[in-house]
Amino acid sequence: MGKLALRFIQWLKEGQGQVVLKHLIDELDQQRGHLFGWVPIGLGLGIGLYFHLKVEPSLSILLTFAILGIAASLLVLKSAPSLSPILLLCILCALGFSIAGLRANWVAGPVLEYRYYGPITGRLINIDRSFSDKIRLTLDQVHLDRMAPDKTPKRVRISLHGDQRFITLAPGMTLMTTGHLSQPSGPVEPGGFDFQRHSWFIGLGGLGYTRVPALELRAPEKGSSLAIFRARKAISRGILAGMQGREAGFAAAIAVGDRANLDQETVHALRDTNLAHLLAISGLHMGLLTGFVFTLIRLIFASVPYVALRLPIKKIAASCAMIAAFAYLLMSGASVATERAFIMVMVMLGAILVNRRAISLRAVALAATIVLILRPESLVSPGFQMSFAATTALVAVFGAWRNVRLPETWPRLPKFLQPIIGVAASSAIAGLATAPFGAAHFNQIAQFGLIANLASVPVMGLIVMPGAVLAGCLAPFGGAWIGLWVMKIGISWILSVAEFVAAMDGAVTYIPRPDTAVLPILSLGMLFLIVWRGRVRWLGVGGVMAAILLWFQVERPQMLVSESGNLFGLMSKQGRILSHAKGDGFVASAWPENDGDGLDQSGANNRAGLVTADKVVLAKFGSQKILITRGKYAPEQIAQNCHKATISILAQKAPEVDGCRILGRAELKKLGSLSIKEEKGELVILGAKQATGRRLWTR
Structure with missing residues (x-):
């Protein structure tokens, strides 16, 4: 290493090195x-x-x-x-x-070290819905039976199953139940989304469910620590009472971040049409709200000549918009996405106060810098990547267009068409900028997403958000129903558009998960193209093309095994075949999605290619045979059949059988989910925990 450094220094001192160094310095000067x-x-x-x-x-x-x-x-x-x-x-x-x-x-905190079953007591601090569409509670001030305080997670999240008629959930109440808890699970496959890391940074130390009715132990405590949460739930209840139907759940989601009343069909329709971003209180919502408040306040003051001529009404409007943004941040639950949008809006409005250009790459860079300093974990989240990809692309393209001087002989667009063209161009630019990130994280591209956004985003800005502001202003006087009625008109249109577009043939194209290097290379290429000054910037196109080429060459694992040991998936010419039609539902949905396959668990299980006999499933690929079984008698079945396979897998403790290679509960706990492939006639096994390494959140 030292010799290479010396050779490099010597090369820089020589003629050719000096030429390269001079070109580099010239580029940096630009x-x-x-x-x-x-x-x-x-x-x-x-x-x-x-x-x-x-x-x-x-x-x-x-x-x-x-x-x-x-x-x-x-x-x-x-x-x-x-x-x-x-x-x-x-x-x-x-x-x-x-x-x-x-x-x-x-952010370090205790994480469950083993599976827990027993009494669970805690204070209710959040309510939402799980992947299986069950009500899900987040609790703090947790107490678990026979567990030391320093080992007890600060927060746990439990899904409510069974009959839960015996409790009316209220923010701040202390409740108790009996349920199952375990530590957050790792990636569903090596290199996949790391839910353990995500849970670490949001403070979740245990996840689980209960089939026992949850009961109120103590009434909601008085005080200000949960005052905002109570206010949010009160607003949500008011929206649900004043607006019936599925529109009410959408309205509560965009107003206060309460998604507990959204049905899964609506969510899927929005996702399949690239309209799911309307549910996340992020840059679009914050921008629409503050833009509406800024414009309204400025118009009001401008209509009074005496005030308009004597006061800096633009700065006053920006200050009012800042207050509105802060209130929206609090009422929406201050999620990471909302905090990010709030920072971006505050930077841009602050630029107005100091007589700077509000929308510029410098403002976007400042907002990104603040977010990365406060929450560096945001860098690997889809929200951060898609939000700043869209914003950066919009600012760069419209900034470049502003400097374009068209010949005077060219016809000019009529004024009434300019806003329409602007919305269409914005949607197209933002869609193109975010498409690779959305495809990489969610494994699908909404083919008609541009159409859906063109039909919905203007309605969101011109009807829904003004209606929300109107409802908030009239609520103290009992007139919130007027604003809610306006909101419902717009929301009904958006949901109708989502359903119509989602039902079109070929609405969704599924994309395989790329290699972990693809998004960093793609991002750096795009950023270099936008941020660098001079002709050298076009080297960024090479980075983008290299990332796309690498994506097209991705090879999915021949075999995947869940961390629980209850499910495996074998890749075939027709797609991945799942060993079971039920169980490990989240894993079973994630694998086909990562393959770029839209089939559900039952459909993937019906594919031919596995040999099943007496609950024992045998998979063959190449010269390898893998056996998996589950249930009460799995150890005995493995012991009887393991000689037929190269390796056998079960969820229980592995039996000791001469001449058999068996992976059981202990081995899977150590390795995590498995990726298995054949190389040169040998079986190569990679565990998700091996791919992740020894990190704070995996200990």
Whole structure:
């Protein structure tokens, strides 16, 4: 390594190296005045490096790495100012790495170490719905029977099954039940979405369910700690009482972030038409709300000449919009997506207060920087990636278009068409920018999403959000029903559009999950194309093309096994075949989605290709045979049939049988979900925990 460094230094001193160095310095000089856009990119590189590690760095390493990196870079800055942009990027990488590690340690909390069944007591702090469409409760101040306080999770989440008529849920109430809890599960396959990491950063230490009726132990406590949650639920109840039908659940979701009353059919229709972003209180909602308030206040003041001529009405309108944004942040539950949108809006409105351009790449970069410093884990979330991809693309394209000077002989668009063209162009640009991220995370592309958005987003901005503001303003006087009536008209249209477009032939195309390197390469290519100044920027196109090529070459695992050991999926020419028609529902839906296959669990189980006899399932690929069974008598069945297979898998303790390779509960707990393939006649097994490594959230 030292010899290579010396050779590189020597090459730089020689003629060819000097030429390259001069070109590099010239390119860097062109970036002067445009370097701030690289701040979030540098932070993101460091954060991405932290999350990519297989071993958790210690706190001392994090602090030392940051301090020494900054100190060394500052010393070099004085001796080589012409290369300062590159050195500053290194500083930002070091800071991003340290910020991510310190944040992961800061949010650390107890996580269940074993499966728990028994009494569960806790304070209700959130209500939503699970993947199986059951009411789901998040509890804090948790007490578990025979578990020490320092081992008890700070928060747990339980789904309510069975008869739950004996309780009326209220924010802040302390309830008790008897149920099952376990630690958050790892990825459904090696390299997949890491729910353990997600749970770590939101403070969830246990997940489970109960079939026993939940009972109220203590009435909601008085005080301000849950005042906002109570206010949100009160608003949600008011919306549900004043607006009947499926529109009420949609209205509650966009007003206060309460999705407990949304039915799954509506959610699927919105997702299949690329309209699901309307449910997430993010940049669109915050932008529409603050834009409406800003415009309304400015028009009111502008209509009074005496005020308009003497007061800075634009800044007053921006201040009022800031207040509205903060109120919306609180009432929506202050989710990560809403916080991100709030920061972006505050940066842009703040620019108006200091006489700067509100919408610019610098403002977007500042918002991204603040988000990454406060919540570095957002970098790997689809919300962050899609939100900033859309915003950056819109600002870059419209900024470039603003500098275009069309010949005077060209015809001009009529004024009434300009807003329509603007909405269409915005939807198309945002759709193209977010499409690869949506396809990578959700494994599908809504073919007619542009049509659905063109028909729905204007209605959202012109009818639904103004109706929500009107309902909020009239609520103290008993006139909220007027605003709710206006909202319902717009929401009904949006849901009708979603259902109509979702029912069209070919509405959804399923896409296989890309390799983990695809999105970073794609993102860096797109950012380089937008942020860099000069002709060299077109090198970013090469990065984008390389990412797409890598995506097309993705190979899905021949065999996948769930962490529970109760399900496996064999890849065939017709798609993945699942071993069972029921059980491990979330895993069974995720695997076909990751394959780019829209078939459900029952349909995937009906595919031919597996040999089943007496609950024992045998899969063959290449020269390999894998046997799996489940149920009370699984150990005995494995012991009797394991000689027929290369490897046998079961959810219980593995029996010891001479000449058989068996993976049981202990092995699966150590490895996590499995990816199995054949290489050169040998079976290669990779566990999800091996792929993730030894991190804080996997211990």
